Amino acid sequence: MGKPVSSSKGLLKCATASNNNGNTIDTADCRNFYFYPGDKNIRIVSTIEFPALILDTDSLKLVNSISWFKSYREKDSSTSKRRFKMDNNNIKQYFKTLFHAEGTEDTGYKDEYYTNTVTKWLFDSFNVIVDVSTYFKRGKQDEFSVLAIYIVKKQP
16 A cells, blocks of 8 residues: 555556546546455465455555455355355454454444444454445345455544
8 A cells, every 4th residue: 555556557457437448547536446466365365265356546556455346146145145255244343353353343334225234353453354244135136245345444
C-alpha cells in the first residue's frame, strides 16, 4: 500500500465500469484495478483462495486499499452455505491468531432481502475488515453470499 499503481502496470486491469476494456491504467477515471499476480498465493488468505483481488487508488494513483472477494452461489445451496460458514469462521480465526485480538464485530444492515456483518481490526496505520453479506432469494435472483476482506490504509 502507498505504492504507485504504475509499479504493477503489467498485472492490472481496470475494474471501473466506465472503462470495461481494461486496456490501460493511465486513464483518469480508473481508480479500481483487478490485480492478476503471477503468484496465485497472493490471492490466498489463510487456506481460502479468492478469485478476485482488487486494488483501490487515491487521486494520485497510490494504492490505498486491497480487497479480496469470494461469492458463494451454487445449485446445491446447502453445500454453498456450509462452505461459506466454514470460510467465514476460518478467516476470522486466522486474523484473530495473526493479530492476537478478537476484532470488533458489528451488525451492519439487515432486512428481508439482505444481511451484513462486519468484523474489524483497527491499527495505527491500517484497518483490516472482514465483511460478510448474504442476499436472500428475491424474484429470479437465487440466494448467494459474499465474503470480502479489506485492508485499508488509514488517512493522515
